Amino acid sequence: DDILVFAAASLKGPLDQIAAEAGDVVVSYGGSGTLARQISLGAPADVVILASTDWMDILETGGHVLPESRADILGNHLVVLAAKPEPLDLTVDAVLTRLDGGRLAMGFVASVPAGIYGKAALTHLGLWDRLSPHVAEVDNVRAAVALVARKEAPLAIGYASDAALVDGVFAVARFPADSHEPIRYPAAAVTAEGLAFLDRLHSPQAQEIFAAAGFQKVAPE
Amino acid sequence: MIEVDIQHRLGDFALDASFSTPVGVTALFGRSGSGKTSIINAIAGLLRPDRGRVSVNGAVFFDTDKGIWLPPHKRRVGYVFQDARLFPHLSVHQNLRYGGQHDEARIICLLGLQGLLERQPNRLSGGERQRVALGRALMCDPQLLLLDEPLAALDGPRKAEILPYLEALRDTAEIPIIYVSHAIAEVARLGTSLAVIRNGRVARVGPLEEVMADPASLALLGRADAGAVLTAVVQRHDSDDALTEVACAGGTVLLQGKIGQVGARLRLRVPAQDIILSTQAPAGLSALNALPVEILGITEGDGPALAVSLKAGDERLLAQISTRSARAMNLSVGSQVYAIFKVTAATPDFGQGES
Amino acid sequence: MIEVDIQHRLGDFALDASFSTPVGVTALFGRSGSGKTSIINAIAGLLRPDRGRVSVNGAVFFDTDKGIWLPPHKRRVGYVFQDARLFPHLSVHQNLRYGGQHDEARIICLLGLQGLLERQPNRLSGGERQRVALGRALMCDPQLLLLDEPLAALDGPRKAEILPYLEALRDTAEIPIIYVSHAIAEVARLGTSLAVIRNGRVARVGPLEEVMADPASLALLGRADAGAVLTAVVQRHDSDDALTEVACAGGTVLLQGKIGQVGARLRLRVPAQDIILSTQAPAGLSALNALPVEILGITEGDGPALAVSLKAGDERLLAQISTRSARAMNLSVGSQVYAIFKVTAATPDFGQGES
């Protein structure tokens, strides 16, 4: 039977390519929270890849994944996205000027991983209190990117990979790595059948494909 | 045998109707809003009275005391509604066959529906609709027919065609029929019993001949509607003149046209207002019928006229005459006089557009 | 003055009706499905004929040649439909007032609607519904009344109450009325013109008196419906006997009851089948009316009977007698005879349940 992978939606693209090369692999994409709940309720997945360590922790604690198989496969950088490639200082005034009364688009700051990271980073930089009234939350990071691409929102917080992939969207500022938890995509096998594909994800070829899509390689442990 | 004894409230209106009539046609006669439709709805099972009992030919349809309630579809009544209630999604033919195909060819022909079979009901005229409704009720081979003004929308010639069929149903199949109509001529021709409904109550009920010959009916039915009904047997036909000679209890009566077979029984309505009384045998009159009669009673009639009850053989006639005539002719109980009426007035073939 | 000239196809049915009638009541008479409703729908604007022209009192409602089409709501017609078409979401009172409040109190009273005003239409009996529909049409103060069998569902006494009101409308307000009815008595009483419809065509149209006195009408209208209409003027009332003496062109006629004011004009229908011809002046008869008449013509009538056209003064009477009588009495054109009929037969107050 095919290997079934449940993966965070933001991985679509490079992961499709890897799955196609592997053959016999199908990927079902969704939000990390939804995927985690589905796995915990008995989804027939062999492999799960999330954009959030929290949810993977829950799966691991609940015994829904093979514990020894868990490993981070990718990283990413958190950036500010804009429609014009003009660099931006990460100061309140600079951001507000660029917003010009518009909105700062983010994933849900309480639930969408990119939103959680973003709020943490802004807080760390002391910007959150002043900027939070200008935030518009959406249900996934791609929706935030789309708002920038459509020029409905001057700025959005997203991943470096988004800037790399979406035409007309540029990373105009990068958050310092220490301003938020490291961005990690944890993966784990749910069944023993999934182990082989998990290995493939760590392979240099796969990592290259991800890197080409703007993701960051992580050193194998 | 139909036995009805029901009480029911409908808003302000209280229905409290009780009557029982033998097999035959029971005519319900009464003013608009008097409760006729409600009564037949109760018989059909479409109205569940607050209390009471309905039985037809021994079968109990409804009895609050015994907790009996037969649903409408088990009652086998053929009901022609005041509004036709054709199924709009079915063709005329499908409508007709909905309840059965009893006597189909004959009914379709009789009601002149041949050309309409493939039509949808919304493409019918008012009278056509009513004819289809009648056909539909007849084709389900009912054990009881409820007819709520089935002929009111029809023209005279059409009525004249349909009535003999209903008579035949009454006489041969012995299906009891309850017939609501405002047309006394129809009632007189078809009815065996007459129930006069007033304000939700049965004001008078009895054999039709009796109720109609009763001088009191002049007030109950109104001047134009009162008039006795005679039973006659066909004696012979005069082919030359196309007259029919029939024998009544009171004597021989001539009817216009060739009517019935020799030996057939007919019912003749003689409207009270159409009878002319004469102290002498008539001569030189185009009216051919003159029965010798005895005056049984003279009572107040409807308004200023007098109701004169007459004995013709062992049957009764009812005449309505002006007080002035009665005085001029010096009429009194026991007088022997002649009741003169025209042949056309007594014909049972009244249907040609009389209403 | 109503002018109608329309052609229209409805499925298999072809309407090709053309007539023009003066102000007054134009009765449309014809069999079920002959096209009566279609004609008045075209006048009301509910049916848009393929081609033709309709004008009422000079106002052109419709003219394909000139491209004129007046929408229904601008035509000011009061239309009483064959099916009542009451608004189910409005109370009786709201229904009545929908088109206006013209003559409200009188109409409500006349139609006996006082107790029903707060009811919803679904709680009315069949006759009550029709009365409300009639009231609603009258209360919009129409310039033209279209009545499609408005009284068919009503009982005799109710009809007798409503007809004088319609007569008054005709005579005083000069509203033209088109009246569809199967009841010849209503037609004769109300109608000033009569149009006989057959198969979508106008078979005969003309002043009512003329059409009805025409021996040919015996075949056209049927035996029971034929009969001339006389115009009479009230002379005096006999209070003692409650008789009314009226003068016709042919002589004096007595009517039962106290009818009209002295000097009032009445219309009397004398059904052809109710006339008795006599070669001698009658004696000892309770029938009080005997007009001396001259025989104008004897023609074949409906079936085996003969139609006898009579001259009474300058008016016409129509009698229907059997061939045998005609022979026995040796009747021929030019004979002077007596036309005998009962008072009750000639009363205009026919309404008491005759249909």
Added chain:
Amino acid sequence: MTGGLGPAEWAAIWLSLRVALVAVIFTLPLAIWAAHVLARKVFVGKQLFNVLIHLPLVLPPVVTGYLLLVIFGTQGAVGGWLSTTLGLTLAFRWTGAALAAGVMAFPLMVRAMRLGFEAVDSGLEDAAATLGASRWRVFRTVTLPLVWPGILAGAVLGFAKALGEFGATITFVAAIPGQTQTIPSAIYGLLQVPGQERGVVSLVVVAIVLSMGALLVSEWLARRAVQRVNR
């Protein structure tokens, strides 16, 4: 936010109510018009119109939201015009949420109402016309009251849908607490966070209670109408 209803949730509840009510009230006349046109008129492009109306039902809500953004966003053709001429901004405003809810509810409303129009006996409209009522008066006093049950049904469906709409709303106006965060956005947010099930349940209960209220009101109104019209 510890499981019950915090201020953000209460704000979401009030906002949802406002959004749903405004959506239904403003969409209603348009829906009635569209239903009437579809039920009664014959014109070229009718089927296209019909499909257009049904689109929000067929498309994934996100797509609808995205289309709204493209059309009614400040950069969008209509949105730009609205904003410069009328000063009406929809993107990121509760008005935009109402628009999204209205658009999503529209097909449901139209369908129910159209059935109502189709069921009206044209004989009654004819009768009204002969009584002198203009087309508009006939529509107002005869047709509309007879379609009333259909309109109520449509309004309730629309209200319920407007309460539940999520995908198009979040895509078009995001979820700004107090401004565009409706009950479904709030629920969705909570669902994505482990351990927030109590908050979800509370909001779900509120949504149920609100829709129950709308249902009861509509049933009551309909019953009144049916009692009158009932045959």
Added chain:
Amino acid sequence: MTGGLGPAEWAAIWLSLRVALVAVIFTLPLAIWAAHVLARKVFVGKQLFNVLIHLPLVLPPVVTGYLLLVIFGTQGAVGGWLSTTLGLTLAFRWTGAALAAGVMAFPLMVRAMRLGFEAVDSGLEDAAATLGASRWRVFRTVTLPLVWPGILAGAVLGFAKALGEFGATITFVAAIPGQTQTIPSAIYGLLQVPGQERGVVSLVVVAIVLSMGALLVSEWLARRAVQRVNR
């Protein structure tokens, strides 16, 4: 996958069709029953039943999806029972997608049909009964055909909704290509990847064409019915 329709998209299209058809066909009798009960019967708990039916409309689809997962998942009460006794698994199968689509479409279907039942003239049913038709025959031969336009309207609404359903479906059965990935899930997936706009547009067009087909068929059937019943 370079913009047009790849095999995954074609699979999604066929799956969507199958899911929507199965959802409508299986839900139809239930919806007719529910509509009839709501239109005609009086019973305690009727309002509760009514609210229950409307729930999928009011709740965010994701919540409905979760509830389905909790109830019909392999771990769920009903799901476990179905799986052990009937061997029927719903979660993460196309059958589950059909269930989700059916549940989401249900309120729309019921509402339209209920209106139809309410509009039927009970006098005609009475007439049928006096002609000897049992309750069931009356229902089948008189009531149902007269409700036909409402049923069609309900079925089309349901079909369209089933085609467009996303939130509950992806939550209940995920979006497994070839198995549970319907058109909306596929569109959602494509939307996640920049440069896939052509694929999105293609799928949107397919969705529109499918719903248009359903609409045309239903309009045609309805017109036939209306031609007959038309008054």
